[in-house]
Amino acid sequence: MFTTEFLDLPPLDSAQGSVTLPGSKSISNRVLLLAALSHGTTTIHDLLDSDDTQVMLAALKQLGCHITPETVLPGQPIAVTGIGGQLPADTAATLFLGNAGTAMRPLTAALAVLGGHFEMTGVPRMYERPIGDLVDALRQLGCRIDYLRDPGFPPLKIGQPDFSRWSDAPIQVRGDVSSQFLTSLLMALPLQATDKAITIEVVGELISKPYIHITLELLARFGIAVENDSWQRFVIPAGSRYRSPGDIHVEADASSASYFIALGAIATGTTDDADADNATERKSIRILGVGQDSIQGDIRFIEAARAMGAQVESGPNWLEVSRGNWPLKAIDLDCNHIPDAAMTLGVMALYADGTTSLRNIASWRVKETDRIAAMAIELRKLGATVEEGADYIRITPPAKASDWRAASIHTYDDHRVAMCFSLAAFNPAKLPVRIQDPKCVGKTFPDYFEALFSVCQTETQHIPVICIDGPTASGKGTIAAEVAKALGYQLLDSGALYRITGLAASRAGLALDDSNEETIAEMALDLPVRFDAQQRVWLGEEDISAAIRSEEAGMNASRVSALPAVRTALVDLQLSFQTLPGLVADGRDMGTVIFPHAPLKVYLWASAQCRAERRHKQLISKGISANIATLLADLEARDARDMNRATAPLKPAEDSLQLDSSEMTIEDVVAQVLSWWQERQPFGRA
Numbered sequence: 020m021f022t023t024e025f026l027d028l029p030p031l032d033s034a035q036g037s038v039t040l041p042g043s044k045s046i047s048n049r050v051l052l053l054a055a056l057s058h059g060t061t062t063i064h065d066l067l068d069s070d071d072t073q074v075m076l077a078a079l080k081q082l083g084c085h086i087t088p089e090t091v092l093p094g095q096p097i098a099v100t101g102i103g104g105q106l107p108a109d110t111a112a113t114l115f116l117g118n119a120g121t122a123m124r125p126l127t128a129a130l131a132v133l134g135g136h137f138e139m140t141g142v143p144r145m146y147e148r149p150i151g152d153l154v155d156a157l158r159q160l161g162c163r164i165d166y167l168r169d170p171g172f173p174p175l176k177i178g179q180p181d182f183s184r185w186s187d188a189p190i191q192v193r194g195d196v197s198s199q200f201l202t203s204l205l206m207a208l209p210l211q212a213t214d215k216a217i218t219i220e221v222v223g224e225l226i227s228k229p230y231i232h233i234t235l236e237l238l239a240r241f242g243i244a245v246e247n248d249s250w251q252r253f254v255i256p257a258g259s260r261y262r263s264p265g266d267i268h269v270e271a272d273a274s275s276a277s278y279f280i281a282l283g284a285i286a287t288g289t290t291d292d293a294d295a296d297n298a299t300e301r302k303s304i305r306i307l308g309v310g311q312d313s314i315q316g317d318i319r320f321i322e323a324a325r326a327m328g329a330q331v332e333s334g335p336n337w338l339e340v341s342r343g344n345w346p347l348k349a350i351d352l353d354c355n356h357i358p359d360a361a362m363t364l365g366v367m368a369l370y371a372d373g374t375t376s377l378r379n380i381a382s383w384r385v386k387e388t389d390r391i392a393a394m395a396i397e398l399r400k401l402g403a404t405v406e407e408g409a410d411y412i413r414i415t416p417p418a419k420a421s422d423w424r425a426a427s428i429h430t431y432d433d434h435r436v437a438m439c440f441s442l443a444a445f446n447p448a449k450l451p452v453r454i455q456d457p458k459c460v461g462k463t464f465p466d467y468f469e470a471l472f473s474v475c476q477t478e479t480q481h482i483p484v485i486c487i488d489g490p491t492a493s494g495k496g497t498i499a500a501e502v503a504k505a506l507g508y509q510l511l512d513s514g515a516l517y518r519i520t521g522l523a524a525s526r527a528g529l530a531l532d533d534s535n536e537e538t539i540a541e542m543a544l545d546l547p548v549r550f551d552a553q554q555r556v557w558l559g560e561e562d563i564s565a566a567i568r569s570e571e572a573g574m575n576a577s578r579v580s581a582l583p584a585v586r587t588a589l590v591d592l593q594l595s596f597q598t599l600p601g602l603v604a605d606g607r608d609m610g611t612v613i614f615p616h617a618p619l620k621v622y623l624w625a626s627a628q629c630r631a632e633r634r635h636k637q638l639i640s641k642g643i644s645a646n647i648a649t650l651l652a653d654l655e656a657r658d659a660r661d662m663n664r665a666t667a668p669l670k671p672a673e674d675s676l677q678l679d680s681s682e683m684t685i686e687d688v689v690a691q692v693l694s695w696w697q698e699r700q701p702f703g704r705a
């Protein structure tokens with residue numbers, strides 16, 4: 020997950036490949052709660068691991084559910100042993116439910132019926148998201164719920180219910196603000212339907228209906244067969260009892276699929292070399308984990324995408340999308356059935372041939388943010404003309420490429436704003452797009468941007484590179500790592516590459532001489548090397564930071580560096596680090612030789628005396644004894660060698676900015692480099 024202050028997306032050209040999407044939030048949190056209420060253990064496969072499911076898991080643990088493993092591990096199922104429909108008397112807890120509607124609302128209903136002493140809390144935005152209709156419905160049964168702040172909104176205090184005054188009359192609930200209130204009653208009231216049926220009646224229009232379908236499907240899997248009378252009356256039969264299905268699989272999230280469906284519709288595919296002559300032979304985006312037979316209503320996003328021009332094929336657990344009509348066709352759509360995925364249509368509208376209207380979306384105003392207002396403001400920043408009303412939004416794209424603007428998108432702590440606006444990076448003006456606070460995608464899709472970059476391509480010249488060159492001990496490694504961390508960019512410590520190649524070749528049992536020159540060169544090209552923000556070096560899954568710093572590694576590095584084919588291969592390896600979303604490269608010849616077109620080149624130096632002192636401090640802190648005078652002499656000798664060598668000598672690139680860090684702290688140097696970088700961006704300050 021990108022945890023940077025902002026993430027700059029370079030202009031993107033094409034997309035091709037397959038993505039496996041994380042589990043559905045709506046299914047994950049329902050399954051977790053139903054498993055928790057059941058007798059026995061439920062083994063859940065492919066559970067979503069995100070902010071919304073983490074708050075649900077934490078709450079269930081607080082309530083005494085046994086959950087193994089304690090956290091969701093990739094590829095491993097999670098086993099939940101339920102409370103069997105009962106909590107120990109007087110259970111008390113304060114539950115923090117973040118901004119997860121699918122945790123706050125259903126847990127409120129379940130705990131209000133089970134009884135105990137609970138406080139239901141969340142983030143400030145949760146305290147602006149309505150829950151009054153659900154509380155009113157639960158109070159009809161005799162549940163005790165008090166508002167701790169504003170009436171109608173969390174935080175809530177839940178007490179011991181008194182069901183004696185309830186006359187078995189149908190429970191009435193309004194359905195026009197959020198379907199989650201009805202979902203919550205449907206999941207909680209089987210607790211009270213052990214010896215009599217319970218009827219729930221929806222008052223007024225029911226919005227977001229397909230989410231009720233998910234609820235009913237999952238209740239059926241847990242042994243509760245609810246009778247659905249035209250989406251207006253729901254009867255939970257007498258004798259209802261949650262029965263764990265044993266194992267259950269979570270489908271991938273259909274709302275998350277919308278970003279990749281849109282991607283397939285917007286981006287041109289790339290062509291294989293084999294059919295480069297046949298430009299119509301386009302590759303597409305393959306989405307794995309959810310298909311046409313999904314129980315999630317958001318799968319009907321496909322219909323809207325097709326209406327705009329996407330070509331979508333689908334099977335039982337996959338979708339394949341490619342560009343069809345271009346430009347996309349503007350649409351006019353009632354989006355009540357796909358409230359979440361419809362936001363993606365708002366950004367697709369930027370690529371349409373006219374004005375797109377998305378209607379019947381009043382619920383957008385009470386979600387993670389006021390989504391109608393947010394979409395309007397941010398779409399306008401990109402150059403669109405937007406009209407908004409109480410329950411609709413109308414979007415007219417920029418008239419021509421030159422009307423697009425480079426925008427810094429405010430994301431309002433709303434995962435969907437961040438995800439859908441990433442698609443603006445395909446703009447015809449080839450402008451970058453800045454996404455502020457990219458970590459907000461953690462609510463439902465923590466690795467969204469990684470997944471996006473894994474299938475997007477752009478011309479290399481559009482992928483920014485920041486070069487930080489300088490003499491030994493100038494601090495360039497530390498600065499490069501910090502700058503890369505702040506921007507979410509890849510990191511290349513070019514100086515380590517010979518050591519890594521030497522290590523890999525000697526481990527492969529190769530003699531490090533010209534008899535193996537070609538083999539070592541080929542090997543160098545494919546080295547799975549990664550540098551992380553802690554300045555650790557990885558070869559595949561192995562941390563080789565210490566291994567490449569040994570004396571022997573130094574000798575091996577100097578042997579392989581004498582082989583011309585290896586030197587050439589390492590140039591290609593260095594170039595291969597220029598991947599999305601950008602690169603910070605440190606070394607001696609990054610700006611002069613390897614990335615001569617880099618948009619920012621910094622030549623970082625400090626006086627030899629100062630560098631010797633820094634190195635001295637570093638060695639002493641590691642318990643290695645050292646002498647400043649010797650270090651100084653070594654440094655000066657090394658400088659002379661680096662600056663006078665025949666190939667790629669150390670010297671500032673002509674267009675570099677020089678920075679003398681002798682009197683500066685690390686923070687000051689990082690801030691200076693970032694400030695130079697910001698000055699070169701078209702967005703102004705984040």
Ligand SMILES: O=C(O)C1=C[C@@H](OP(=O)(O)O)[C@@H](O)[C@H](O)C1
Pocket residue numbers: 044045046120121196197198199202226227230358359382
């Ligand atoms: O029940 C659910 O899982 C959801 C219902 C929808 O909310 P509303 O019913 O409030 O529209 C949707 O927006 C939300 O992301 C998930």
Ligand SMILES: C=C(OP(=O)(O)O)C(=O)O
Pocket residue numbers: 118119120121359386387435463
């Ligand atoms: C509205 C959403 O979330 P919640 O489940 O918190 O309502 C959403 O994910 O778009």
